[in-house]
Amino acid sequence: xxxxxxxxxxxxxxxxxxxLSEDAQSIAADADLYRAGMTSHAxxxxxxxxxxxxxxxxxxxxxxxxxFTSVQxxxxxxxxxxxx
Amino acid sequence: xxxxxxxxxxxTQQDTFRAGLEANDWLLPTLGDGVxxxxxxxxxxxxxxxxxxxxxxxxxxxxxxxRRLRFPPVNGTRLLERTDYVASFPQLLGTISAFEGDNxxxxxxxxxxxxxxxWSGELSPAGxxxxxxxxHPLYAxxxxxxxxxxxxxxxxxCYRHEPSPDPMRFVTFRMFEAVRLGxxxxxxxxxxxxxxxxxxxxxxxxxxxxxxTANDPFFGRAGKLLSAGQREAQLKFEILTEVYxxxxxxxxxxxxxxxxxxxxxxxxxxxxxxxxxxxxxxxxERVALALAAKHGFDVAAWPASVRQELGLS
Numbered sequence: 507x508x509x510x511x512x513x514x515x516x517x518x519x520x521x522x523x524x525x526l527s528e529d530a531q532s533i534a535a536d537a538d539l540y541r542a543g544m545t546s547h548a549x550x551x552x553x554x555x556x557x558x559x560x561x562x563x564x565x566x567x568x569x570x571x572x573x574f575t576s577v578q579x580x581x582x583x584x585x586x587x588x589x590x
Numbered sequence: 591x592x593x594x595x596x597x598x599x600x601x602t603q604q605d606t607f608r609a610g611l612e613a614n615d616w617l618l619p620t621l622g623d624g625v626x627x628x629x630x631x632x633x634x635x636x637x638x639x640x641x642x643x644x645x646x647x648x649x650x651x652x653x654x655x656x657r658r659l660r661f662p663p664v665n666g667t668r669l670l671e672r673t674d675y676v677a678s679f680p681q682l683l684g685t686i687s688a689f690e691g692d693n694x695x696x697x698x699x700x701x702x703x704x705x706x707x708x709w710s711g712e713l714s715p716a717g718x719x720x721x722x723x724x725x726h727p728l729y730a731x732x733x734x735x736x737x738x739x740x741x742x743x744x745x746x747x748c749y750r751h752e753p754s755p756d757p758m759r760f761v762t763f764r765m766f767e768a769v770r771l772g773x774x775x776x777x778x779x780x781x782x783x784x785x786x787x788x789x790x791x792x793x794x795x796x797x798x799x800x801x802x803t804a805n806d807p808f809f810g811r812a813g814k815l816l817s818a819g820q821r822e823a824q825l826k827f828e829i830l831t832e833v834y835x836x837x838x839x840x841x842x843x844x845x846x847x848x849x850x851x852x853x854x855x856x857x858x859x860x861x862x863x864x865x866x867x868x869x870x871x872x873x874x875e876r877v878a879l880a881l882a883a884k885h886g887f888d889v890a891a892w893p894a895s896v897r898q899e900l901g902l903s
Contacts, residue, residue, distance in 0.1 A: 545849065546819040547674060550812040569814040571822050 507560075507588065513581045515559050520544075520577070523551040535578040540571070549574045556580065562587045601755065603834040607883060608757040614887035616879070617757060624753030624761035628875070631889045635878040636764065638900025639795075640745055643766045643872055646787045650768075651741040651780075661727035663747035663762075667719040672854055673726050678808050678816065682750045684720040687713035720749030720762075725769045725869045729851040732771070737857050737865045739772030741780065745874075758839050760875055767871040773859050777846055777868035784870030785827055785844040792841065792877070796884055796896050797831050804828040804840065823848075833883045841876040845869050 513535070520539070521530035527543035544552070552574060557563055562584065564573070573583045611617040618627030628636065647656050667685055670676050675683055687710065689699065695712060703709040721727060724746040744767045753761055770780035785801055792799045804826045805817035820826055825846045830838035845868060851857065852865035859865050885892040889902060897903040 545853070546816055547677075547850070549819065550677075550815055553815060554812065564811075566811070566814055569811060570818045571815075574815070 509581055509585055512560075512584050512588075513577060516556065516577055516580045516584065519552055519555040519559055520580075523555045524548055533577065535581075536576050539574065539576055544574075546571075552580075556584060560584055560588065600834055600837055603837075604756045604758075607833065607879075608755070610887060611757055611879065611882065616882055616887060622761065624759065626757070626760065626875075628878075631887070632875075632878050632882070634902060635881060635889060635900060636874045638902055639872060639874055639877050640764075640766050641901055642791055642899055643768075644743065646784075646791060647741065647743050647768050650783050650787060651770075656741045656743050656768075658743045659728065659731075661721070661724070661731070661744070661746060663721050663749065664718050665721050665727050665730070667715070667717055669721070669726055669730055670719050672730060673851070674854065675722055675726075678813065679722065679806070681809050682722060682752060682807070684749050684751050686716045686718040686720070688716035690714050721746065722748055722750055724748060724765045724767050724871070725867075728769060729855045729857070729867070732857055733855045735857060737771035737859060739770060739776040742769045742771075743767070744769065758833055758876055758879055763876070764874040765871045766874055767869050769867065769869040771852070771857060771865045771867045773863070774848075774866045777848075777866040781827075781844050781846050781868040781870065785829075788842050788844065788870055788872065789829055791899075792829060792831070794895070794899055795877075795881060796893060797841075797877075797880055799829050799831045799841070800838070801827050801829050801844075802838075804843065831880050833880050839876065839880070840873070841880050842870070842872045845871075 517530045520526060524530055524539060524544045525548040526533065526539065533542060553564060564583070564587065568583055572579065574580055608617070612619065615629030616632045618629055620627055664686065670683055689712065691699065691712065699709050699712040702712065724744045728742055728744060745764060747762055748765050749762050751761060752759060768784055770776055789799055789801055803821055803824050805820045806826060808816040825848065827844045828840035829842040830840055833839050847867045849864045849866060851867050857865035885896060894903065
């Protein structure tokens with residue numbers, strides 16, 4: 507899966523679980539999702555949603571706020587986990 | 591010293607402290623694992639700490655006003671769902687079961703009981719749960735309302751299923767809490783003020799304490815993410831003291847919940863924004879036991895200033 511396809515799915519999961527005050531499809535890839543309204547509990551649902559969609563498991567060292575901070579950071583993390 | 595030695599050393603310290611507490615009637619045994627009664631001196635000290643906390647509440651928030659409310663240690667199971675406790679702390683919660691069967695079911699229950707079997711499997715969920723934090727019933731009570739920065743004062747029993755050989759860790763214990771719901775600024779200010787005042791009180795009682803950032807014991811992998819976020823945003827501070835040298839124990843905490851409870855219970859401020867909340871809590875038995883560790887089991891021999899602060903002389 508290339509990074510564009512990953513990003514599309516990431517945005518879909520964010521739209522469903524992220525509780526963002528902005529449109530998850532159009533929010534800038536580097537915008538801070540926490541600033542855009544994603545609560546910490548919402549970020550957990552985003553994480554679980556991503557694990558289901560991509561059939562991956564985030565390793566413990568990636569379970570940090572930094573991983574889930576933007577569309578870009580999530581996409582990078584998913585790509586890295588898939589390539590592991 | 592190896593890690594194992596340190597570990598054994600801590601366990602020995604905990605055993606020695608427990609033996610002293612029991613021998614001096616500070617802790618009274620019960621049939622519940624991790625559940626203790628308190629003897630007269632311990633109970634006097636607990637009441638003294640609660641009274642001192644109420645004095646702080648009266649001094650700190652005269653303009654906001656303080657409302658003292660009381661909720662019992664049992665609430666509806668739904669409370670655990672609404673606060674996200676089921677999702678975040680399933681390992682700590684406790685629900686209540688009751689017998690709702692007929693005569694036939696009663697005979698089955700009796701025969702299991704007489705055979706020394708596990709009769710509790712014949713019970714069914716009663717719809718009730720033990721309250722894990724004294725502020726939780728407050729949010730449910732206020733559901734759908736507008737909040738204005740009023741401080742709520744609460745005291746009651748909490749349940750956390752974490753039996754431990756450490757006498758400082760109670761499965762059921764009393765908490766004094768001062769909770770404020772309002773704007774983000776009001777919540778921040780409340781947390782700051784109480785963290786300072788709580789630390790001052792504990793120092794006035796002769797304890798060596800330090801405040802530090804902390805995280806709640808969120809469950810599992812999702813919990814790792816929540817803990818990291820809580821620490822990064824410095825949402826939780828604990829006031830720690832070393833009952834066991836080299837091993838700090840939390841005896842109070844000061845927490846910002848941001849919009850967590852405001853959103854879950856539809857609480858808002860005058861401008862229509864989701865309310866923020868903050869709470870400060872003393873673990874009353876823990877403070878009392880820390881004082882016993884510091885000043886000894888004979889309260890009559892404690893420093894006069896400490897006795898006075900607790901209203902014991």
